[in-house]
Amino acid sequence: MTTSRTKTKKKGKAAGSKPTASENGWLTAKKCDRFDLYEKAVQEPESEVDLVEQIWKEQRDRRCLSIREDFCGSACVCMEWVKRRRDHGAVGVDLDPAVLKWAQDRIPQRLTREQQGRVELVQADVLTVETEPVDSVLAMNFSYYLFTTRDKLRGYFARVRDALVDDGLFLLDAYGGSDSFLEMEEERDLDGFTYVWDQHSYDPITGAASNFIHFRFPDGSKIERAFEYHWRLWTLPEIREVLAEAGFRTSIVYWEGTDEETEEGDGEWTVSEKGEACPGWVAYIVGLK
Numbered sequence: 196m197t198t199s200r201t202k203t204k205k206k207g208k209a210a211g212s213k214p215t216a217s218e219n220g221w222l223t224a225k226k227c228d229r230f231d232l233y234e235k236a237v238q239e240p241e242s243e244v245d246l247v248e249q250i251w252k253e254q255r256d257r258r259c260l261s262i263r264e265d266f267c268g269s270a271c272v273c274m275e276w277v278k279r280r281r282d283h284g285a286v287g288v289d290l291d292p293a294v295l296k297w298a299q300d301r302i303p304q305r306l307t308r309e310q311q312g313r314v315e316l317v318q319a320d321v322l323t324v325e326t327e328p329v330d331s332v333l334a335m336n337f338s339y340y341l342f343t344t345r346d347k348l349r350g351y352f353a354r355v356r357d358a359l360v361d362d363g364l365f366l367l368d369a370y371g372g373s374d375s376f377l378e379m380e381e382e383r384d385l386d387g388f389t390y391v392w393d394q395h396s397y398d399p400i401t402g403a404a405s406n407f408i409h410f411r412f413p414d415g416s417k418i419e420r421a422f423e424y425h426w427r428l429w430t431l432p433e434i435r436e437v438l439a440e441a442g443f444r445t446s447i448v449y450w451e452g453t454d455e456e457t458e459e460g461d462g463e464w465t466v467s468e469k470g471e472a473c474p475g476w477v478a479y480i481v482g483l484k
């Protein structure tokens with residue numbers, strides 16, 4: 196099974212072909228906004244919310260009503276969450292005022308007045324933020340890999356545990372596979388631009404990985420290093436051990452099925468005790484309080 200490390204949207208032409216003209220004609224670096232390109236290339240809020248609902252259905256005998264989206268960036272999961280059902284509420288937490296302003300400016304176009312009343316964005320550090328107890332905390336797109344020591348990661352997980360209600364679930368994703376340890380670039384042609392995932396450096400002694408996202412356009416213009424991440428490449432057993440050390444009663448892994456025709460991930464997630472040694476995978480971990 197091969198699964199993109201960036202949970203790619205399955206849209207646009209296959210890698211290797213030319214990008215198509217977008218609805219707005221040919222895009223250029225000057226015309227584009229990096230947060231907008233990021234959302235188009237990387238995020239899949241509908242699938243993420245589907246998965247939260249699936250996990251709650253399978254692990255608890257009630258629905259999840261409130262989420263906190265840590266490292267929320269453009270907060271598109273918060274917005275999808277409150278759109279999904281009238282009794283849903285969401286809090287998004289991010290350190291960066293620029294991305295929160297970008298998100299806040301889009302809320303009036305994306306949500307009704309009633310939905311707007313059920314979402315709150317907070318500028319804060321996830322290590323120190325104080326929020327009302329929630330049913331689920333989400334830490335997606337591997338953002339918590341920025342905690343590069345076991346102590347820091349345990350400290351964050353313990354804060355998350357404290358932020359949950361008694362039967363709360365912590366949902367986080369992880370990536371790995373043999374390709375994740377390589378220094379390589381992966382390109383995908385999308386609607387008017389090319390998305391590049393650049394695994395720029397990896398140090399096997401420290402586990403430090405520096406990854407960049409670049410955007411390139413048909414006229415040759417570029418936004419190089421639009422986003423950069425300096426992470427530690429954590430493995431699933433390490434993450435589960437640290438969850439246990441932080442006080443989570445147990446943790447489970449949702450592994451993706453394989454499409455028999457393409458041999459790629461099929462978007463179906465099931466609880467698994469055993470994975471596959473494939474070149475690239477994404478998995479979801481659930482920490483049960």
Ligand SMILES: C[S@@+](CC[C@H](N)C(=O)[O-])C[C@H]1O[C@@H](n2cnc3c(N)ncnc32)[C@H](O)[C@@H]1O
Binds near residue numbers: 238266
């Ligand atoms: C990889 S992006 C994730 C965006 C989004 N959650 C997603 O799924 O694509 C990481 C985000 O984490 C934020 N961030 C980094 N350190 C943080 C911290 N200590 N507390 C809160 N947010 C932080 C950054 O500002 C950035 O918006």
